[in-house]
Amino acid sequence: MAVTIKDVARVAGVSVATVTRALSTPEVVRPATRDRVREVAASLGYHPNRAARGLITGRTGNLGLLVPDLANPFFPGIVKGVQARAREADHAVFLADTDEDPAAEATLVRRLAKQVDGLVVCSPRMADAELRRLAGEVPMVLVYRRIPGIPSVTAGFLDGMRQAVGHLVALGHRRIAYVAGPKTSWANRERLRSLRAVVRTADVDLVEVGNVMPRFEGGVSAADRVLAASVTSVIAYNDLVAIGLLHRFAARGVPVPAGMSVLGFDDIPLAAMVHPALTTVALPQNRAGQAGVDLLLQLLDQPAPHTGPRRDQPAPHMGTHAGTRRELPTHLMVRGSTTSVH
């Protein structure tokens, strides 16, 4: 049915070994033969069967990508970044959406592990220990989560927070609310930690408003508590929450930004589309995805672990090497949802 290497060999009048060499190590075969083989291959539309190749080389040429929820507009950007870089490196990518289910994450990692060279795992919800175990089973890089020993790509939350708070302070705000995301979320913990650190060095009061789901509804549900906190500005866990706040503020007749400055996090495309457009801390999405793939490919190119790696010393892909951690810059996008006090 499909054209195989044998067909090419037969038509070109050479052995299959020569065909594979002409295609993958052209320099070792005589130019005349090489060109003939390549011509035949092209005319027959031959492409090596990657599964068969993977069987022998141990490399599938495929990558896996796990995201918690594709419906969260933060993730498509990352996925696109991963795709773009993977395609450049001639790799295809398996995508799995875990529906925010930590248990599904482990299952899917294992399910995919056999078919890929490595995985990019995005904002995983599962526990550190479990993740570490999985990282021992299959090469893996983390995006938007940091665990010592596993290569990771994150963004400068602390710096982002510094810019955000700096912006509000410059506008005269002295009481700021923070609407926190899920307690179990690493990103939320990091943002909160950064925020507290920043606040400590500035002359502002911070009011923390309970944990909400990182979605529109979470913002809606937190809005009234924010209003009750008598603050002049609010930083939301992410843009979706911020937009939920906006929605509820509008319904309550609180003008934004005149009556309340709202600041988001992520800079999802949506942030620029709402009215007023959202001031937000932009986190790289595309670039984070790309960086994830870069790290992963780099990891895979490292000398392979000794067959039967010792238990007592981490396998090379555990990420003990340099350049294994990457922190991308963040920047503040000032739009219409923040303004000066009075």
Place this chain on the structure above:
Amino acid sequence: MAVTIKDVARVAGVSVATVTRALSTPEVVRPATRDRVREVAASLGYHPNRAARGLITGRTGNLGLLVPDLANPFFPGIVKGVQARAREADHAVFLADTDEDPAAEATLVRRLAKQVDGLVVCSPRMADAELRRLAGEVPMVLVYRRIPGIPSVTAGFLDGMRQAVGHLVALGHRRIAYVAGPKTSWANRERLRSLRAVVRTADVDLVEVGNVMPRFEGGVSAADRVLAASVTSVIAYNDLVAIGLLHRFAARGVPVPAGMSVLGFDDIPLAAMVHPALTTVALPQNRAGQAGVDLLLQLLDQPAPHTGPRRDQPAPHMGTHAGTRRELPTHLMVRGSTTSVH
């Protein structure tokens, strides 16, 4: 390194043939042996190498999914639907984002074709003829595009338009603008065709406002022309365009819905988050993805084409069979962006 069928065979004291049978055709092996083998397999954490299996069975257990632009919020829903159904059927899915590039579509289809059993191709931008050719090379189902001879999943645009226009007419609107999407888009052509058909039977004037990109900016750029058309309501090609309109109307001081009713298409999650929330024709996303996978799997289960299929009769997967076309229902989501005239 990884545990293979040989390991299981050795430990269980049987041949590899028995192992594979115990796992994939349990009824043919003696219960005692079967149980022992399965136990050993489980304890060793054995999972068949799918690449190797695919080599011999011709089935990879993988599906491919092509989308034009994951950043368009319409598509993540479809992707999630595909994922969900694929996972139920124990298939993994390759995702490729074509970045709205028709040329990339063909390349990616061919690139993926070797590694999957079939493809779900979503809202493809390429020409019918090209798509037909590709469908001859690899089992394929179309989602949100209909081409005779290729299995497809679409939604009832005509019915959706009937509901949309009916809603506006009931509210007293007599002049309606339509902001069209890209001329090359099949969805746009269908929507326009449906709209014209509906308008013909109702007592309303239709003003068509030029073709715009199917994004937020497209709506922004069309808004002024809509205002100049002295209509009381506008139907946008999709929600993103509608939201762009909303944005520009707000900037121009035109109150929505009091001064202008705005109606979208798709019902992306965002539609409910903007202010005012968008009245829109809801197209199934998740269900469309699921239906696409259903159709594809059904296609694959059909008797395989005779080895060396005749040129003069379509291969089975060309979709000459019944049940090969599926049209899902649409419904109008009435929210805050439409109201009665005066």
Place this chain on the structure above:
DNA sequence: CGAAAGGCTGAAAACCTTTACAGATCTTGA
């Protein structure tokens, strides 16, 4: 008790590719 029938199991081929090794051809220098 013997033979046929049926149920289970194992050996080996097949899927498509890459690669180690050995063989063949060509070039070069004497």
Place this chain on the structure above:
DNA sequence: TCAAGATCTGTAAAGGTTTTCAGCCTTTCG
């Protein structure tokens, strides 16, 4: 012209699985 070396090419094994075929053992019936 011959030998040695370099260059190129072919054979065969390997990778993990499924499947065909044949053979073994057990059962059943005469």
